[in-house]
Amino acid sequence: MNILNEIVIRDMSHFDLEGVLALECEIFPTPWTHEIFEYEMRHRERALYLVVEVRKKIVGYLGAQVLGDEVHVTNMAVAPGLRRRGIGTAMLLECLRRGMEQGARWVTLEVRENNHEAREFYSRFGFRDMGLRRGYYIDSGEDAVIMTSRDLKGSYFQELLSGIEAELARKAG
Numbered sequence: 606m607n608i609l610n611e612i613v614i615r616d617m618s619h620f621d622l623e624g625v626l627a628l629e630c631e632i633f634p635t636p637w638t639h640e641i642f643e644y645e646m647r648h649r650e651r652a653l654y655l656v657v658e659v660r661k662k663i664v665g666y667l668g669a670q671v672l673g674d675e676v677h678v679t680n681m682a683v684a685p686g687l688r689r690r691g692i693g694t695a696m697l698l699e700c701l702r703r704g705m706e707q708g709a710r711w712v713t714l715e716v717r718e719n720n721h722e723a724r725e726f727y728s729r730f731g732f733r734d735m736g737l738r739r740g741y742y743i744d745s746g747e748d749a750v751i752m753t754s755r756d757l758k759g760s761y762f763q764e765l766l767s768g769i770e771a772e773l774a775r776k777a778g
């Protein structure tokens with residue numbers, strides 16, 4: 606079965622942290638700790654933390670803060686062996702849907718300058734480079750690229766989203 610038909614996207618809970626941290630440590634050079642995820646999840650009024658699971662196994666997660674009219678994506682990852690199958694897209698779509706329900710109109714995020722895969726991924730959503738934060742990543746001294754979306758409720762973005770949803774449905778078969 607196509608994996609997109611098997612994924613479940615739901616709110617992250619404390620019980621997910623073992624699976625989330627296993628991926629976080631595998632993927633990121635300076636992984637977030639248990640305490641950071643716990644802290645974020647204690648602030649549910651502004652924190653949007655999602656996991657994707659396949660047959661009860663965590664295969665991806667996304668963290669964001671919804672601050673007024675802004676969704677700020679803080680963390681996002683898909684298990685290395687399951688990339689390029691649409692899981693990241695499905696997760697970000699769910700985040701955008703929920704953010705818009707809460708009144709958001711913009712997405713912002715920071716991404717490592719050398720992280721071309723993620724930058725390509727976000728650019729498919731129409732996110733643009735808005736500037737650099739010099740030396741943002743303490744582990745490597747790398748700069749962060751600040752990316753922002755178009756107006757989420759504008760016709761340009763809405764049409765883009767419809768296209769991405771249609772493409773995802775095609776991928777799911």
Ligand SMILES: CC(C)(COP(=O)(O)OP(=O)(O)OC[C@H]1O[C@@H](n2cnc3c(N)ncnc32)[C@H](O)[C@@H]1OP(=O)(O)O)[C@@H](O)C(=O)NCCC(=O)NCCS
Nearest residue numbers: 681682683688689690691692693694715716722723725726
């Ligand atoms: C970024 C990330 C979450 C994307 O997840 P994913 O499930 O592979 O994404 P999707 O399959 O939905 O990709 C959608 C599109 O994004 C683009 N894209 C994704 N990965 C890409 C890559 N490695 N190279 C070029 N384009 C890529 C493609 O256009 C892709 O569509 P296609 O596969 O039909 O060509 C994943 O690569 C990841 O976990 N990276 C490591 C962690 C990370 O960098 N997180 C972001 C920190 S800001």
